[in-house]
Amino acid sequence: MPPPRAQTGQRPQTGPADPPPSVPGVAALGPSSGDAGVGQDWAGTWESGDLPCTVRLTRVPAGPADRENATDAARRLTSLNHPHLVPVLAVLETDRGLAVVSAAVPGAVSLRRLLAQRAQLEPGEAVTVGLPIAQALAAAHALGLGHGSLTAADILLEPNGRPHLIGVGIAELAVPRPGPDPVTGPADVYALAGLLRDAISGAAGPDAAAVAVVAATALVPEPAKRPTAAQLADALAHSTRPLPVQLAAAPPTPAPTPPAPPATPAPPAAPVAPPARPRPAGGATAPGPRPPRPRQPADSPADAPVSLTWAPRGPTARVRPSRRPSGRQLAVGAATVAAAVIAVAVIATIVAHLARPSGGSGAAAPPSQSVEQAWTGILAGLETARGRAFQQADPAALDNVDQNGSAVYNADLALMHDTTSRGAHVSQLTTRILALRVQQTSADQVWLVVTEQTGAYDFLGADGSVLAHQDAGAPARSNVTLVRTNGGWRIAERVPVS
Numbered sequence: 001m002p003p004p005r006a007q008t009g010q011r012p013q014t015g016p017a018d019p020p021p022s023v024p025g026v027a028a029l030g031p032s033s034g035d036a037g038v039g040q041d042w043a044g045t046w047e048s049g050d051l052p053c054t055v056r057l058t059r060v061p062a063g064p065a066d067r068e069n070a071t072d073a074a075r076r077l078t079s080l081n082h083p084h085l086v087p088v089l090a091v092l093e094t095d096r097g098l099a100v101v102s103a104a105v106p107g108a109v110s111l112r113r114l115l116a117q118r119a120q121l122e123p124g125e126a127v128t129v130g131l132p133i134a135q136a137l138a139a140a141h142a143l144g145l146g147h148g149s150l151t152a153a154d155i156l157l158e159p160n161g162r163p164h165l166i167g168v169g170i171a172e173l174a175v176p177r178p179g180p181d182p183v184t185g186p187a188d189v190y191a192l193a194g195l196l197r198d199a200i201s202g203a204a205g206p207d208a209a210a211v212a213v214v215a216a217t218a219l220v221p222e223p224a225k226r227p228t229a230a231q232l233a234d235a236l237a238h239s240t241r242p243l244p245v246q247l248a249a250a251p252p253t254p255a256p257t258p259p260a261p262p263a264t265p266a267p268p269a270a271p272v273a274p275p276a277r278p279r280p281a282g283g284a285t286a287p288g289p290r291p292p293r294p295r296q297p298a299d300s301p302a303d304a305p306v307s308l309t310w311a312p313r314g315p316t317a318r319v320r321p322s323r324r325p326s327g328r329q330l331a332v333g334a335a336t337v338a339a340a341v342i343a344v345a346v347i348a349t350i351v352a353h354l355a356r357p358s359g360g361s362g363a364a365a366p367p368s369q370s371v372e373q374a375w376t377g378i379l380a381g382l383e384t385a386r387g388r389a390f391q392q393a394d395p396a397a398l399d400n401v402d403q404n405g406s407a408v409y410n411a412d413l414a415l416m417h418d419t420t421s422r423g424a425h426v427s428q429l430t431t432r433i434l435a436l437r438v439q440q441t442s443a444d445q446v447w448l449v450v451t452e453q454t455g456a457y458d459f460l461g462a463d464g465s466v467l468a469h470q471d472a473g474a475p476a477r478s479n480v481t482l483v484r485t486n487g488g489w490r491i492a493e494r495v496p497v498s
Contacts, residue, residue: 020042020055021057021094021095021096021099022095023055023092023094023101025101026044026045026046026047026055027044027045027047028044029042029043030044040056042054042056043055046089046090046103051103052103052104053089053101053103053104054101054104055100055101056099056100056102057098057100058097058098058100058170058174059098070098070172073145073172073173074091074173076145077091077145077168077169077173079143079428080143080145082139083380083433084132084133084136084162084163084165084377085164085165085166085168086102086105086166087102088103088169089101089102089103091173100169100170100173102166105156105164105166107158107159108156108157108158108164109157109159110152110153110154110156110157111129111152111153111199112151112152115198115199118246120200120201120203121203122203123207123208123210123211123240124207124242125199125242125246126196126199126200127211127239127240127242127243128161128163128242128245128374129157129163129196129245130192130195131233131237132233133155133163135230135233137165137168137185137188137192137229138228138230138233140169141228142388144172145168145172146168146172146185146187147165147167147168147171148171148184148187150165150167150191150192150195151191151195152195157245157247160244160373161246163245183223185228185229186224189226189228189229190219192229192232193214193218193219193232194215194219196211196214196215196236197212197215197219200212206240207239207240211240213239214236214239217235218232234488238488372436372437375436375446375448376436378489379436379450379480382482382491383431383452385400386398386401386402386429387429387430387431389401390416390419390425390426391425391429393416393425393426395413399487401491402490402491403485403490404490406492408491408494423461424461424467426458426459426460427457427459428457430455430457431452432452432455434451436449436450436451444483444484445482445484445492447481448479448482449477449497450477450478451477452475454473455472456469456470456472457470458470476496478494478497479493479494479495479497480493480494481494
């Protein structure tokens with residue numbers, strides 16, 4: 001007999017002493033570290049790619065219609081790809097319910113545990129956490145998926161402070177619906193805003209006030225008056241400068257020691273792969289003089305994606321030949337806000353940015369610490385917005401990606417016009433940022449060396465039929481210039497590097 005039907009927005013939880021389930025394709029299941037989201041979960045290994053993973057159970061839909069809706073939700077869930085969403089590898093039917101197999105985040109610390117150890121976050125730290133999580137929610141909402149019960153336990157932080165969201169789509173599997181739930185999006189925005197408000201509770205100053213104002217706009221009682229997740233991300237990007245998240249207390253100040261020669265900094269870790277896009281050949285004219293290009297170390301090699309039935313562009317991993325798992329695979333968020341006394345100009349600025357249509361792209365210039373990770377997140381947001389523009393064949397949406405009038409913008413516009421003139425549009429575009437290095441930054445510009453790989457995509461007709469297929473591209477390196485505009489950061493130049 002399946003577990004009782006869950007209420008909307010709630011995820012079923014198993015008992016604390018439940019033994020691990022038997023899940024096809026998952027080995028060595030055992031208790032998890034406890035930082036993998038709400039509800040009981042188990043740690044294991046996804047055999048098709050030797051990937052560390054976590055498993056969480058939810059109910060099996062009862063009727064044929066519910067099963068069909070859950071299957072559709074599972075397809076969308078396993079195809080959802082965002083650099084700050086924990087990927088779902090598979091949804092499998094077991095004798096104890098549906099097993100949601102998600103990639104593990106090594107060394108993760110949940111926001112709940114961090115807030116239990118610290119009195120509060122700095123406003124800049126709250127932006128570092130909240131901005132990418134809002135962008136991840138926006139990507140999920142665009143596919144008709146939501147979280148439904150977002151808590152601090154569902155935000156996982158890598159040891160370097162990079163945030164990831166887990167638990168998206170579980171509500172759609174537990175309570176299948178024929179279409180997107182119009183309540184989930186505003187509820188997710190409300191829940192995230194509440195987490196950010198509570199995380200900076202007690203902080204003072206203009207930065208805290210700016211973040212508090214952004215949160216207040218999303219904590220209004222009427223769901224229809226709340227910003228979307230993308231608009232919340234855009235407002236956070238313009239609230240205050242992001243800061244690296246400190247996961248441990250600072251050590252005591254050591255006794256003075258003789259100065260030591262500076263150590264050579266370690267190269268940045270390869271960033272998490274974001275969604276991809278096809279890029280027309282050719283470069284652009286730089287908006288300002290380009291700094292001399294320093295000697296470049298070899299880029300980190302790209303990891304191969306896991307091959308899954310419902311996830312053709314799955315998470316990054318080193319894989320061995322895939323083995324199909326046995327068994328059936330069912331590719332199956334107000335308390336009051338303490339008002340801070342701030343200048344009218346600060347409030348006006350935040351409200352103005354909320355009113356601007358969001359491209360889910362720009363953010364304030366990151367600090368020098370963890371700079372590669374910060375710029376990777378910004379560029380990934382721009383790439384996601386570009387893919388959405390081509391998928392929707394919307395030339396106006398390119399203003400949220402490229403600097404208007406630049407050669408990159410003109411090339412994208414020409415490519416889109418050429419595609420639409422043939423009665424076609426492009427399917428979902430994905431781009432993996434394999435490596436990123438910062439050459440130089442200024443207040444309004446940044447010069448990057450980026451290695452990216454475009455995923456496979458289709459040209460579709462008006463009826464959705466496949467007119468042509470484009471295979472995934474080879475990894476390509478280019479010099480990328482970003483400039484700050486009134487709407488956020490935009491791509492101003494992209495020059496291939498041999």
